Amino acid sequence: MAHPKRSLPGNAPGDLYVDDTCIDCDTCRWMAPGTFHRTAGQSAVRVQPESSQDRRLALLALTACPTASIGTRARAPEMPAIRSAFPVPVAEEVYHCGYHSAKSYGAAGYFIRRAEGNVLVDSPRRSETLAARLQSLGGVRWLFLTHGDDVADHDFWRERFACERIIHAGDAGGSTLAAERILVGEQTVELAPDLRIIPVPGHTQGSCALLYRDAFLFTGDHLAYSQRRAHLYAFRDACWHSWRQQTESMEKLRGYPFEWVLPGHGRRFHAGRVTMREQLETCIGWMRGPR
Ligand code: SF4
DSSP, X not given: OOOGGGBOTTSOSSSEEEBTTOOXXXXXXXXXXXXXXXXXXXXXXXXXXXSHHHHHHHHHHHHHOTTOOEEESSOOTTHHHHHTTOSEEEETTEEEOOOOOGGGTXXXXXXXXXXXXXXXXXXXXXXXXXXHHHHHTTOOSEEEOXXXXXXXXXXXXXXXXXXXXXXXXXXXXXXXXXXXXXXXXXXXXXXXXXXXXXXXXXXXXXXXXXXXXXXXXXXXXXXXXXXXXXXXXXXXXGOOXXXXXXXXXXXXXXXXXXXXXXXXXXXXXXXXXXXXXXXXXXXXXXXXXXX
């Protein structure tokens, strides 16, 4: 729980605060950009939320925060409803799960609701509140793990829903060696007619992306959007396996149509296919360029 005595000096005066346990995962800043910003290597409240919408976004971020570093000085009567609000819709039947885990440095988890079986993409932290909500939406058939860094509480979700966990052999290890499906090779795997798993080695040896309905690309830590650069990009300083291979994997994505990039870390991006292709080419050019 956040503690007001540990509130960071950079917080704007008022009810909401960030304390010194913040790990700078960026979650609150992209979820509630009107309220939070980065200062001195951590997040802080830039402006106290005034509108009900800004306050709702800030409290959703409070719930998603992997380290419980965000608090309110006064009791927030909305919290029970806020905690039950996840998963929150992104578009169509794609949802953001919230409840980020410190085990995956605050990576985002997503939920796809489909008549043929729902998919959890990467693992939120364990939460009975979230589990009850996912149950009410039809449960989880597959837990797709984009790579070994973002598996967090995968065993909790497996136990809760008896879902099939999927991870690539290149990243399976420790507890994920018990995954029900371990992929090998670099061929695209058709999980269902609307779900394709695309191996994209580079960030890690076994990184994979999931393409849903040729529109939503779940990228783990392979590909994200950079607001500062204003283009799609990859984490060069957090490439744990091979930058050359990650660049080749990025080129491989030319063969797939998509309109959404939904990463574990970094910012989402949504655009028409022409713009998305241009963005991908910019990213590839940047990756091929000088460091
Ligand atoms: S979500 Fe929590 S840990 Fe992440 S940047 Fe915000 S306050 Fe820090």
